[in-house]
Amino acid sequence: SQKIEQNSEALNIQEGKTATLTCNYTNYSPAYLQWYRQDPGRGPVFLLLIRENEKEKRKERLKVTFDTTLKQSLFHITASQPADSATYLCALVHTGGFKTIFGAGTRLFVKA
Amino acid sequence: DSGVTQTPKHLITATGQRVTLRCSPRSGDLSVYWYQQSLDQGLQFLIQYYNGEERAKGNILERFSAQQFPDLHSELNLSSLELGDSALYFCASSPPSEGYGYTFGSGTRLTVV
Numbered sequence: 309s310q311k312i313e314q315n316s317e318a319l320n321i322q323e324g325k326t327a328t329l330t331c332n333y334t335n336y337s338p339a340y341l342q343w344y345r346q347d348p349g350r351g352p353v354f355l356l357l358i359r360e361n362e363k364e365k366r367k368e369r370l371k372v373t374f375d376t377t378l379k380q381s382l383f384h385i386t387a388s389q390p391a392d393s394a395t396y397l398c399a400l401v402h403t404g405g406f407k408t409i410f411g412a413g414t415r416l417f418v419k420a
Numbered sequence: 421d422s423g424v425t426q427t428p429k430h431l432i433t434a435t436g437q438r439v440t441l442r443c444s445p446r447s448g449d450l451s452v453y454w455y456q457q458s459l460d461q462g463l464q465f466l467i468q469y470y471n472g473e474e475r476a477k478g479n480i481l482e483r484f485s486a487q488q489f490p491d492l493h494s495e496l497n498l499s500s501l502e503l504g505d506s507a508l509y510f511c512a513s514s515p516p517s518e519g520y521g522y523t524f525g526s527g528t529r530l531t532v533v
Binding site (some may be wrong): 340342344351352354355359407409411 | 422424453455461462463465468476478508510512518519520521522523524525526527529
């Protein structure tokens with residue numbers, strides 16, 4: 309069955325460092341992959357999207373890579389700030405944009 | 421305000437009851453998605469609609485049903501409620517074209533007692 313795995317353990321880093329989160333998947337050939345941020349009790353907020361034929365995407369302090377051979381995406385936050393503390397979700401989207409599945413998310417804590 | 425409106429924000433009901441959750445998508449978006457998020461669990465895909473038609477189904481229980489109306493708002497109906505149905509229910513919408521992120525509402529917190 310289709311499966312998405314994200315680091316189940318929380319990631320603790322110091323302010324100013326780069327946070328790297330991992331998303332691995334199996335039994336799925338996504339057309340594209342999305343990353344979201346979710347704060348406790350609130351709806352996810354869309355951050356970045358990367359297509360299957362793209363290797364890397366950047367937006368301000370965020371960078372996403374996508375390796376369809378390894379079936380893995382890496383999400384980087386550079387110069388991290390305490391305000392970046394949240395849960396980050398990856399989502400795989402099938403061609404046609406339907407039946408998107410989400411990973412369980414990785415909790416990030418940035419210490420001042 | 422994300423542009424996706426969900427009502428009610430909170431709902432407390434007894435086991436065996438039926439409830440209806442409502443979602444208004446962002447202006448211009450034709451797709452509506454419903455997700456369930458239980459405590460400390462990920463988002464579980466329930467169902468998707470596109471311009472009034474059912475597009476995809478996830479692991480949605482037979483006790484649950486949904487529809488999207490001509491004005492594009494959607495309703496999720498949950499019946500014969502059980503304690504395990506307590507969760508946050510999110511609605512999301514997306515534009516007609518592919519390649520855009522989803523816009524989520526703030527969710528409905530359902531508590532079954």
